[in-house]
Amino acid sequence: xxxxxxxxxxxxxxxxxxxxxxxxxxxxxxxxxxxxxxxxxxxxxxxxxxxxxxxxxxxxxxxxxxxxxxxxxxxxxxxxxxxxxxxxxxxxxxxxxxxxxxxxxxxxxxxxxxxxxxxxxxxxxxxxxxxxxxxxxxxxxxxxxxxxxxxxxxxxxxxxxxxxxxxxxxxxxxxxxxxxxxxxxxxxxxxxxxxxxxxxxxxxxxxxxxxxxxxxxxxxxxxxxxxxxxxxxxxxxxxxxxxxxxxxxxxxxxxxxxxxxxxxxxxxxxxxxxxxxxxxxxxxxxxxxxxxxxxxx
Amino acid sequence: xxxxxxxxxxxxxxxxxxxxxxxxxxxxxxxxxxxxxxxxxxxxxxxxxxxxxxxxxxxxxxxxxxxxxxxxxxxxxxxxxxxxxxxxxxxxxxxxxxxxxxxxxxxxxxxxxxxxxxxxxxxxxxxxxxxxxxxxxxxxxxxxxxxxxxxxxxxxxxxxxxxxxxxxxxxxxxxxxxxxxxxxxxxxxxxxxxxxxxxxxxxxxxxxxxxxxxxxxxxxxxxxxxxxxxxxxxxxxxxxxxxxxxxxxxxxxxxxxxxxxxxxxxxxxxxxxxxxxxxxxxxxxxxxxxxxxxxxxxxxxxxxxxxxxxxxxxxxxx
Numbered sequence: 001x002x003x004x005x006x007x008x009x010x011x012x013x014x015x016x017x018x019x020x021x022x023x024x025x026x027x028x029x030x031x032x033x034x035x036x037x038x039x040x041x042x043x044x045x046x047x048x049x050x051x052x053x054x055x056x057x058x059x060x061x062x063x064x065x066x067x068x069x070x071x072x073x074x075x076x077x078x079x080x081x082x083x084x085x086x087x088x089x090x091x092x093x094x095x096x097x098x099x100x101x102x103x104x105x106x107x108x109x110x111x112x113x114x115x116x117x118x119x120x121x122x123x124x125x126x127x128x129x130x131x132x133x134x135x136x137x138x139x140x141x142x143x144x145x146x147x148x149x150x151x152x153x154x155x156x157x158x159x160x161x162x163x164x165x166x167x168x169x170x171x172x173x174x175x176x177x178x179x180x181x182x183x184x185x186x187x188x189x190x191x192x193x194x195x196x197x198x199x200x201x202x203x204x205x206x207x208x209x210x211x212x213x214x215x216x217x218x219x220x221x222x223x224x225x226x227x228x229x230x231x232x233x234x235x236x237x238x239x240x241x242x243x244x245x246x247x248x249x250x251x252x253x254x255x256x257x258x259x260x261x262x263x264x265x266x267x268x269x270x271x272x273x274x275x276x277x278x279x280x281x282x283x284x285x286x287x288x289x290x291x292x293x294x295x296x297x
Numbered sequence: 298x299x300x301x302x303x304x305x306x307x308x309x310x311x312x313x314x315x316x317x318x319x320x321x322x323x324x325x326x327x328x329x330x331x332x333x334x335x336x337x338x339x340x341x342x343x344x345x346x347x348x349x350x351x352x353x354x355x356x357x358x359x360x361x362x363x364x365x366x367x368x369x370x371x372x373x374x375x376x377x378x379x380x381x382x383x384x385x386x387x388x389x390x391x392x393x394x395x396x397x398x399x400x401x402x403x404x405x406x407x408x409x410x411x412x413x414x415x416x417x418x419x420x421x422x423x424x425x426x427x428x429x430x431x432x433x434x435x436x437x438x439x440x441x442x443x444x445x446x447x448x449x450x451x452x453x454x455x456x457x458x459x460x461x462x463x464x465x466x467x468x469x470x471x472x473x474x475x476x477x478x479x480x481x482x483x484x485x486x487x488x489x490x491x492x493x494x495x496x497x498x499x500x501x502x503x504x505x506x507x508x509x510x511x512x513x514x515x516x517x518x519x520x521x522x523x524x525x526x527x528x529x530x531x532x533x534x535x536x537x538x539x540x541x542x543x544x545x546x547x548x549x550x551x552x553x554x555x556x557x558x559x560x561x562x563x564x565x566x567x568x569x570x571x572x573x574x575x576x577x578x579x580x581x582x583x584x585x586x587x588x589x590x591x592x593x594x595x596x597x598x599x600x601x602x603x604x605x606x607x608x609x610x611x612x613x614x615x
Contacts, residue, residue, distance in 0.1 A: 035417035041409065042426030048441045048490075049429055051452060055444060066450045066458075066466070107336045114333035126334055131610060133345050135601040139551040139572050140594045141345075143579060143587040144352030150364065167344025170337060228434040231553045231576075248434055255440070255558070262444060269437040280432030281425055288502050291495065295540045295608040 049273070056266040063262055077267035086268055088243030089250035092158060093272070096233070096246050097226040099162035104173045104222045107166065109215070112177030113203065117186065127174075131293055134171030138164065138232045146235050156244055157236040164236075165226035172225075173218035176290035180214030181207060217283040221290065224276045247272045349594065355587035362581045374588040381585075383566040383574070390481065391550070391570040398485050399545045402492040403538065409493065410500035411530075431494035436554035442487045443559045448472040477567035480560050484568065487555050492548065496541045503537025504530070536607075543604040547597065571596075 055063075057073040111130075115123055138145055149160040184207050192202035208215070230248040237245045245253070247268065254265040280287075331338075359370040378384065413424055430438055445452045448471040457463035463471055474480045507530065515525055531538075553572050556562055562569035562577055569577065571593050578586035 031415075031417050034412065034415045035419060035423075038412050038415075038417060038420065038423045041412065042423040045426045045430060045490075045494075048438060048445070049433070051445060052437075052441050055441075064450055066455050068452070068455065103340070107340050110333040111337040114330060118330065120330045122330070126338070128605075128610070129341055130337065131605070132601070133341055135547060135604060136345060136349075136594075136597060137547065137551040139553050139575075140597045141348045141352050141590060142575065143355055143583065143590045144348030144350070145344075146579070147355055147364070147583075148348050148351045163340070164344050167340050170340060174337070224432060230434065230436045235579075248436055251440075252436060252558070265440060266444075269434070269440070273433045273437060277429055277432045280428050284425070284428050284498075288495075288498050292499065292540050292544065293608065293610065295536065295610075 052266045052270055055262055056270055058263060060263060077263040078271070081264050081267050081271070084264060085242050086250065086271075089245055089247050090271070092244055093227055093246040093248075095158050096161045096165060096229075097223045099158070100165035100169065100226040101219050101223045103162060103166035104169055105215070105219060108170055108173035108177060108218065112174045113181050113207070115174075116178045116181035130171045130174050132171075133168055134175075134291075134293065138168060138229075142231065142235060145232060149236060157233075157240050158244065160236055161226075161229075161233055161246070164232050165229055166222070169222040169225050171293070172221055172290040175293045176214050176218050176221075176286065177211065179289060180211040184210045213286065217286045217290065220279050220283045221287060224280055227272070227276055352587050352590050352594070355584060356591045358584055358587075360583040360587075362583070364583065370584055374584040377582075378585050378588045378592075383569070387566060387569050387571055387574045390568070391572075394481070394485065394488070394570050395546060395550045398488040398492065398549045399542060401485070402489045402496050402545055403542055405489065406493055406496035406500055406541070407538075409497040410504055411526075413497065414501055414504045427494045427497060430491050431498075434554075435491050435552075436558050438491055439484075439487055439555045439558040442483065443474065446473045446483060446559075448475070474560050475564070477564065480568045484555050484559050487559070488549055488552060491555070492545055496545060499541040499544075500534060500537055503534035507533045539607045540604075543600065543607060546600055547604075550593075550596065550600070 054069060056077050057075055058070045059072065059074040062070045111126075115127060145164060149164070152160070154160055188206050188210075189199070189202040192206050193199060197205065227246075228248065229246075230252070233246045233249050234252065237249055242250070242253075251265055251268050251272070254261040254268070356374055357370060357372070359367040359373070361367055409427075413420065413427070446454070448454065448467050450466070451471075453473070454463055454466060454471045458466065465471065469476070473483050511529055511533075512525060515529060520528065550570075551572055552570075553576065556568060556570060556573045557576070560568045562573040566574060566577070571589060575586050575589045575593060578589060
């Protein structure tokens with residue numbers, strides 16, 4: 001196997017020496033300083049969220065005291081929050097984010113595949129339209145969204161939120177899937193067709209499995225942005241029952257006019273944040289190219 | 298072993314040569330793209346384009362606070378909007394907010410990208426810390442900062458008191474979010490904080506695309522570190538800087554949760570930007586809010602046009 005010397009393998013061998021070159025003590029001292037600086041930056045980025053954990057674990061009696069850490073931690077907020085109807089909000093968020101993810105997959109995948117494989121009249125216009133959905137955020141047209149979707153009189157705001165989140169995250173999915181499909185040689189599909197596959201069969205069995213990292217990235221990204229969306233959800237669930245509100249709106253409602261239920265607020269925030277942060281770590285390296293429509297790879 | 302992956306194994310693509318068929322076949326071929334991209338077009342029309350039409354229409358209508366159309370308003374909504382005494386302050390703050398946050402974000406992320414591009418043990422783990430603010434809901438991040446700035450026992454005040462910079466808790470001094478200028482400054486800090494991860498990652502991608510050989514050659518010529526940075530690094534990552542800047546401009550201009558959760562735009566409208574002002578107006582003056590939305594949207598279009606030029610999107614599409 002290793003006797004096979006392809007052009008890429010040789011160029012890699014040539015490229016290796018400069019990068020693995022070692023210098024003496026000065027270099028390792030520099031490395032140590034860099035590492036320290038980076039760790040400090042990393043801790044600064046984590047501090048606000050660590051403080052969230054501390055507040056969520058503060059006993060209610062100590063919410064007004066001025067110590068950095070409470071005398072003891074009390075995690076009961078994570079248990080009592082479920083009696084405030086938080087479970088219903090969690091379920092609504094799952095429906096909105098899950099629904100939007102499915103809609104994006106169904107709508108973006110064919111569009112991305114076709115635009116990557118075919119040149120047709122109107123292709124550039126279509127891609128421009130897709131790009132527009134990424135650049136125009138709901139905030140800039142909120143009044144229109146509100147009046148249009150209230151006019152539709154849908155049975156629950158969940159359905160509206162699924163469509164809106166799917167629409168505004170379509171671009172990310174189309175760009176990243178388009179790039180993945182383009183990078184897979186069309187010859188692979190053609191070989192499968194020669195071997196007796198239909199064209200759709202070749203797409204399903206050859207191209208889609210190879211594009212799987214792109215599909216996973218698009219799905220996770222859509223899920224996270226729909227999960228975190230706040231402004232449209234706040235606007236469309238104003239007159240909805242409490243349980244029809246997603247997590248972000250529910251957490252916002254812990255902010256009262258005169259007092260704030262900080263313990264539940266941050267316990268709820270942590271429950272909402274931890275899963276998506278873990279999901280984001282999976283796709284971290286591929287997000288930039290989708291967000292910049294391939295302008296930065 | 299993976300012979301099917303070799304390009305040579307693929308026969309010439311003669312299986313689907315294009316034939317000019319009868320009109321019905323030609324129609325099918327013309328319509329074929331629609332079957333693939335049609336659903337996407339429908340979704341975009343319903344979710345993105347129609348709201349723009351409804352918004353423009355609403356800006357020309359007289360609408361009751363509970364949403365009923367009472368008739369045409371001509372340009373009255375715009376006249377009322379421009380008569381708002383708060384508007385000039387709101388627009389000025391929008392400019393300060395957007396330009397300030399994006400400029401500071403880009404400068405800091407240039408440094409961070411450089412730092413996280415260097416090789417050191419534990420780099421992967423350190424980079425993961427960066428994605429936490431990125432993946433988290435912005436409104437929740439804003440709320441922890443609001444907690445930290447509490448005049449009675451916020452961590453920021455506790456630290457400042459411990460080092461002697463803050464004389465008394467619950468004082469005007471300690472009430473950071475109660476004073477318009479300090480509130481806006483702190484909210485800009487939060488906006489920078491949540492914008493840094495994307496910007497840093499975008500610039501990191503730019504840095505990683507620079508081939509090492511370019512630096513080797515310059516080093517042989519004896520170029521200093523600073524010379525390498527200004528002479529090679531910056532020009533090579535210029536496209537990444539440009540794209541990241543414009544995306545940040547759009548995000549920060551449209552940003553709602555930070556201001557909403559920390560001050561609700563108050564006291565009065567003294568910390569509102571045009572996005573939060575639009576939201577506040579919408580609660581009772583829908584037509585006027587739609588008028589402001591139209592203006593916001595026009596500003597977004599200008600930014601998008603600059604973006605399309607900067608990214609040479611047409612070349613990318615081909």
